[in-house]
Amino acid sequence: MRILLIAEHDVEFRLVERLLNSIDGTPHQLSWCQADVGALAALPVSSYELILWGRISEAPLSRALLTELKRQQSAVPVIAIVDHFPPNADRDAIRRGESDILLRSALNADILQRAIAFTCARSTPSIRNIETLNADPLTGLSNRQEFRTQLARILADAKTSESVGLILIDVDQFKKVNASYGQGAGDALIQLIASRIRESLREPLCMARVGGNEFAVVFRDEQGQVETECRRGIDDIVQSMTKPFAVAQHAIRMNVSIGVALNKEITITVDALLANADVAMRIAKSEKGNNFQFYSREMTDAQQKLLKLESEIRRSIRNEEFELYYQPRIDINSHRIVGAEGLVRWNHPTRGVLPPSEFIAVAEDCGLIVPLGYWIIHQACKDLNRLSEVGHHELQLAVNVSFKQFQDRNFVQTVANILGNQGITEGRLEFELTETTMMSEGHAVDQSLRRLSELGIDISLDDFGTGYSSFAHIQRLPISVLKIDRSFVGSVTSNEDDATIVKAIINLAHSLNMQVIAEGAETAEQVEFLNQNRCDQVQGFYFSKPVKFHALLDLLNSESVFSGADSATIQNVLS
Numbered sequence: 001m002r003i004l005l006i007a008e009h010d011v012e013f014r015l016v017e018r019l020l021n022s023i024d025g026t027p028h029q030l031s032w033c034q035a036d037v038g039a040l041a042a043l044p045v046s047s048y049e050l051i052l053w054g055r056i057s058e059a060p061l062s063r064a065l066l067t068e069l070k071r072q073q074s075a076v077p078v079i080a081i082v083d084h085f086p087p088n089a090d091r092d093a094i095r096r097g098e099s100d101i102l103l104r105s106a107l108n109a110d111i112l113q114r115a116i117a118f119t120c121a122r123s124t125p126s127i128r129n130i131e132t133l134n135a136d137p138l139t140g141l142s143n144r145q146e147f148r149t150q151l152a153r154i155l156a157d158a159k160t161s162e163s164v165g166l167i168l169i170d171v172d173q174f175k176k177v178n179a180s181y182g183q184g185a186g187d188a189l190i191q192l193i194a195s196r197i198r199e200s201l202r203e204p205l206c207m208a209r210v211g212g213n214e215f216a217v218v219f220r221d222e223q224g225q226v227e228t229e230c231r232r233g234i235d236d237i238v239q240s241m242t243k244p245f246a247v248a249q250h251a252i253r254m255n256v257s258i259g260v261a262l263n264k265e266i267t268i269t270v271d272a273l274l275a276n277a278d279v280a281m282r283i284a285k286s287e288k289g290n291n292f293q294f295y296s297r298e299m300t301d302a303q304q305k306l307l308k309l310e311s312e313i314r315r316s317i318r319n320e321e322f323e324l325y326y327q328p329r330i331d332i333n334s335h336r337i338v339g340a341e342g343l344v345r346w347n348h349p350t351r352g353v354l355p356p357s358e359f360i361a362v363a364e365d366c367g368l369i370v371p372l373g374y375w376i377i378h379q380a381c382k383d384l385n386r387l388s389e390v391g392h393h394e395l396q397l398a399v400n401v402s403f404k405q406f407q408d409r410n411f412v413q414t415v416a417n418i419l420g421n422q423g424i425t426e427g428r429l430e431f432e433l434t435e436t437t438m439m440s441e442g443h444a445v446d447q448s449l450r451r452l453s454e455l456g457i458d459i460s461l462d463d464f465g466t467g468y469s470s471f472a473h474i475q476r477l478p479i480s481v482l483k484i485d486r487s488f489v490g491s492v493t494s495n496e497d498d499a500t501i502v503k504a505i506i507n508l509a510h511s512l513n514m515q516v517i518a519e520g521a522e523t524a525e526q527v528e529f530l531n532q533n534r535c536d537q538v539q540g541f542y543f544s545k546p547v548k549f550h551a552l553l554d555l556l557n558s559e560s561v562f563s564g565a566d567s568a569t570i571q572n573v574l575s
């Protein structure tokens, strides 16, 4: 078997050579080329059957190497050897088209042999023909790699700028369908959507499935009409999405977000055109519901701002610019503060105190929510100890945990370490998760929740009523608290439907032995309604806004604990 090793140092070459020599069976013929694009470009990669890639980092050189491999349109499988698995390592490897990823420190002959055997079994040319290599097996459309080749050809053939239009179509909320109805239903839905879009379009130059829930369509017009063509295409696509899809015996309505990019410069590359359409699509997505956007230069500026924000968040985690504020939770019977929800704020050096809406979504998108989330959990544990020191042993603190944090493989273990280091006992820390979080990662989140609950962490379901969760699922999870979303609480006294929903949620929770907390109570009338309907706890501006930790201590220690409301009124309301 002919194997090419791409590696920086000959040490790696000698190691791999030794390991391969100790494997019985097929003899291996190992060649080595340094991680250098020039060296690789000089090699006909296709004369090898496997590439082993000793990767040092995600440096631009690595990306350039991959680009070169792709440029050679190599179908030779790649196994990467790395020093550590960053979060999402497997997913990133798949995205890059690597067949496997091995840890350098754990590398031995057995592991290498198994990885080679698996990789080769999956990519034997005899079981693939060129057509299936180029097609997406689910929809029969071109796959991403084939699409890139076609687009490169179309761009090279273009005689004028603004003659090629790339439409990128992303199916919104597709993950939820997978999570709720299973992957089979998700696959069926993708097939239906693909054929609807294909049938709706008049003469696109090509159409492809370029991602799990992403399609691309290209139009060309050398007479200056490509924008009009694209707009007509978008109309057709949106029109084709109006009727519900029949999947798993449900009628599901789906929306798409569409980004369009034209070849503004005749020299534009495939990557640049795809990136532009992607930027436009993301902006369309943020506007929700069958939206489309044509790419403009300002969008890249906006994206660069986002990148700047990302690097600022990274810096501010190191500089401890974040602070946990706390909003008290009041027990409706004892009239006392029984807990508090930690809500993060960013003490930005120039922009002042920023609320979570300014940075949480970005932190989630770029993965920084993972380190930030650990900082938050750690801080809440420290604050629990500070509370104990002043006699508040019973008080419970809650923190919000977002779905991305569950994607970190070490999440539960790291939380266990933090709890252990801080000596936090059972029942003092609570994690708030939204319905979307509970549903989004399916089985993995379920398991993590069970293990967290075994660690003594209570789990609450945040913003209940706004999301998309199945009753059967909630029942199976170790959830001890439902938090009614403030959009319902805010209108219990003015909207009968919301009043009915709130009563129903309280009854539902109690029948499942869960506590109920109403979020966002702002008036005495709302608190009275909640009291009459046997809600357990209330949280809202009526009692207190989120405050700094020392202010929470003041509230706990003062007679009149509730700011923003006259305590006599509250006593009346609550008793």
Ligand code: C2E
Residues within 6 Å of the ligand: 327, 342, 343, 344, 355, 356, 357, 360, 376, 399, 400, 401, 402, 432, 462, 463, 486, 519, 520, 521, 522, 539, 540, 541, 542, 546
């Ligand atoms: P949430 O967890 O549902 O938090 C409740 C939000 O409602 C807080 O907004 C709180 O200030 C606000 N609120 C509470 N009572 C009232 C009221 O009576 N009236 C009104 N109008 N608003 C009220 P905040 O602090 O801006 O947080 C917004 C969201 O950001 C949170 O919603 C949560 O989803 C997220 N978030 C906050 N802190 C964290 C965090 O540490 N980690 C993560 N992952 N997300 C966080």
Ligand code: MG
Residues within 6 Å of the ligand: 341, 400, 432, 462
């Ligand atoms: Mg919350």
Ligand code: MG
Residues within 6 Å of the ligand: 462, 463, 483, 485, 486, 519
């Ligand atoms: Mg909430």
